[in-house]
Amino acid sequence: MKSFTKFIDSFGAILLAVIWIAPLLFAFWAATHSTSDAVNLKLFSPWTLDNFRVAWSGAPWLKYFFNTFMLVTVILIGQFFLTTLAGFAFAQLRFPGKDFVFILVLMQLFILPEVLIVENYAMVSRLGLFDSILGVGMPYMASAFGIFLMRQSFKGVPIELHEAARIEGCGLLGILWRVYVPLAKPTYLAYALVSVSTHWNNFLWPLIVTNSPETRPLTVGLSIFGAPENGVDISIISAATLMSVAPLLIAFLIFQRQFVQSFLRAGIK
Amino acid sequence: MSAHANLERRRQAIYGWLLLSPAAVLLTVFAFYPSIATLWSSLFSRHTRRNPSEFVGTENYADLFADPTFWLVVKNNLFYAGITIPVSIFIALSMALWANSKISARGFVRTAYFTPTVLPMIAAANLWLFFYTPGLGVLDQIGSLFGLPSVNWLGQPQTALWAIIIVTIWKEAGFFMIFYLAALQTIPVDLKEAADIEGTSRWTYTRRIVLPLLMPTTLFIAVNAMINSVKLIDHLFILTKGGPSDASKLILYYIWEMAFAFFDAPHAAAITVLVIAVLGVVAAVQFLYLDRRTHYQ
Numbered sequence: 001m002k003s004f005t006k007f008i009d010s011f012g013a014i015l016l017a018v019i020w021i022a023p024l025l026f027a028f029w030a031a032t033h034s035t036s037d038a039v040n041l042k043l044f045s046p047w048t049l050d051n052f053r054v055a056w057s058g059a060p061w062l063k064y065f066f067n068t069f070m071l072v073t074v075i076l077i078g079q080f081f082l083t084t085l086a087g088f089a090f091a092q093l094r095f096p097g098k099d100f101v102f103i104l105v106l107m108q109l110f111i112l113p114e115v116l117i118v119e120n121y122a123m124v125s126r127l128g129l130f131d132s133i134l135g136v137g138m139p140y141m142a143s144a145f146g147i148f149l150m151r152q153s154f155k156g157v158p159i160e161l162h163e164a165a166r167i168e169g170c171g172l173l174g175i176l177w178r179v180y181v182p183l184a185k186p187t188y189l190a191y192a193l194v195s196v197s198t199h200w201n202n203f204l205w206p207l208i209v210t211n212s213p214e215t216r217p218l219t220v221g222l223s224i225f226g227a228p229e230n231g232v233d234i235s236i237i238s239a240a241t242l243m244s245v246a247p248l249l250i251a252f253l254i255f256q257r258q259f260v261q262s263f264l265r266a267g268i269k
Numbered sequence: 270m271s272a273h274a275n276l277e278r279r280r281q282a283i284y285g286w287l288l289l290s291p292a293a294v295l296l297t298v299f300a301f302y303p304s305i306a307t308l309w310s311s312l313f314s315r316h317t318r319r320n321p322s323e324f325v326g327t328e329n330y331a332d333l334f335a336d337p338t339f340w341l342v343v344k345n346n347l348f349y350a351g352i353t354i355p356v357s358i359f360i361a362l363s364m365a366l367w368a369n370s371k372i373s374a375r376g377f378v379r380t381a382y383f384t385p386t387v388l389p390m391i392a393a394a395n396l397w398l399f400f401y402t403p404g405l406g407v408l409d410q411i412g413s414l415f416g417l418p419s420v421n422w423l424g425q426p427q428t429a430l431w432a433i434i435i436v437t438i439w440k441e442a443g444f445f446m447i448f449y450l451a452a453l454q455t456i457p458v459d460l461k462e463a464a465d466i467e468g469t470s471r472w473t474y475t476r477r478i479v480l481p482l483l484m485p486t487t488l489f490i491a492v493n494a495m496i497n498s499v500k501l502i503d504h505l506f507i508l509t510k511g512g513p514s515d516a517s518k519l520i521l522y523y524i525w526e527m528a529f530a531f532f533d534a535p536h537a538a539a540i541t542v543l544v545i546a547v548l549g550v551v552a553a554v555q556f557l558y559l560d561r562r563t564h565y566q
Contacts, residue, residue: 009370093284141295
């Protein structure tokens with residue numbers, strides 16, 4: 001009886017798993033076969049890399065990859081800098097108005113940047129940042145979520161270490177840099193993974209703010225490439241899709257454990 | 270002594286505000302000011318070449334409430350939330366219970382469940398396009414094996430929103446599973462042992478012990494799923510563009526379309542204000558709930 005329920009469990013779990021990755025597997029299959037073989041699901045048709053070749057030459061992918069890479073880097077640097085300073089102020093300093101400002105920051109957790117697209121677009125244009133990578137990245141830099149995360153992490157640092165560094169003659173910023181930042185390394189790693197995968201995949205805001213291949217990230221490039229008016233077929237779209245998700249997907253498969261743990265750490269604290 | 274304490278206090282205040290200022294400036298520029306500006310511009314008429322924009326009070330809101338499309342979009346989004354939230358929570362829970370039990374191929378199962386989480390919504394939509402395309406798509410191919418007629422899943426009002434919903438569930442269930450998985454691992458083993466000694470069935474154990482202990486996680490996930498039901502709309506751009514005849518249009522897509530396709534910023538602002546108000550209520554509920562949880566600890 002016990003082994004029977006175990007069998008049912010395994011069967012259900014694996015069946016769901018197969019259903020869950022089926023779209024990826026089909027895309028892989030479509031991308032590696034000619035279009036007519038792919039849509040007719042001919043199982044023993046020959047493999048080909050032509051679709052990747054056609055897809056690659058159909059759009060400036062290298063530029064798109066570079067733009068996405070620059071975008072996530074710029075956002076991450078900005079976030080590390082801003083959230084470290086603000087998180088430290090909230091965690092370890094006492095000053096009037098702190099609680100009030102902290103509540104304002106928490107409010108931003110619910111005012112999603114996605115919802116404010118109209119006014120943020122006006123603001124970015126006003127600042128002369130329209131169609132620039134900085135313009136895409138700026139609204140995400142002062143992340144309330146990141147500030148909250150860093151504050152929690154810094155609060156866990158023993159006050160003795162702070163005092164010891166101060167007695168050694170370390171200034172406040174020195175203490176932050178030499179004591180708090182090194183101890184928060186796991187939090188930085190977790191935050192980095194979450195931030196990179198979020199912004200690698202972001203679409204709506206970059207769609208609005210970018211207007212040329214010079215700044216367009218992968219997601220926007222992919223949507224333009226696959227638009228029906230371009231008339232590309234399903235095999236080529238699949239190839240382009242797989243190309244654009246490959247870096248993150250491969251990174252995920254290699255660092256699976258860290259990935260999952262980062263999402264957890266970021267979500268629960 | 271008191272002079273020294275005073276100096277220290279002043280030093281902390283100066284440092285505190287200095288450290289906060291970069292984040293405060295950006296938050297003001299990209300969150301607080303735009304929120305207020307949205308509210309403000311929702312009270313003005315649209316600026317055209319002939320008519321400069323003028324104060325119209327709540328007229329934009331009245332327009333929206335009188336517009337059947339607005340209500341259709343609200344209804345769509347409520348339906349979208351009403352299906353995606355419970356279904357993805359249920360699937361996430363099943364996934365976590367499986368991924369946490371001693372089954373074969375557990376590593377593969379966990380990876381498979383979580384994989385959609387790292388894909389962009391745009392890529393997910395492209396993958397599903399291959400399923401939904403009439404005639405050529407995988408669903409139709411499977412259907413034709415059983416002699417079913419070809420269905421244009423994305424092209425007819427009855428099925429378009431469902432097609433969108435399925436992609437969303439596929440995308441977020443694996444993400445929510447992770448939180449359940451973490452919570453399951455904190456349940457002490459003795460509870461399971463005690464239940465086994467008592468001869469409790471697995472169903473009773475799950476229903477009476479596991480589910481109540483997972484309640485805080487479920488609430489956390491529910492809030493996230495609620496926010497996602499506003500946020501996750503990227504696949505509309507690929508799959509349906511809100512159509513056919515607005516049958517699959519969701520609020521954020523509607524805002525985008527209003528502002529960037531029809532250039533009607535005031536009405537877009539009015540919808541944005543309504544969305545922020547709803548999110549504010551969700552926030553308030555969550556803060557109250559978080560408060561309660563800290564009391565328990």
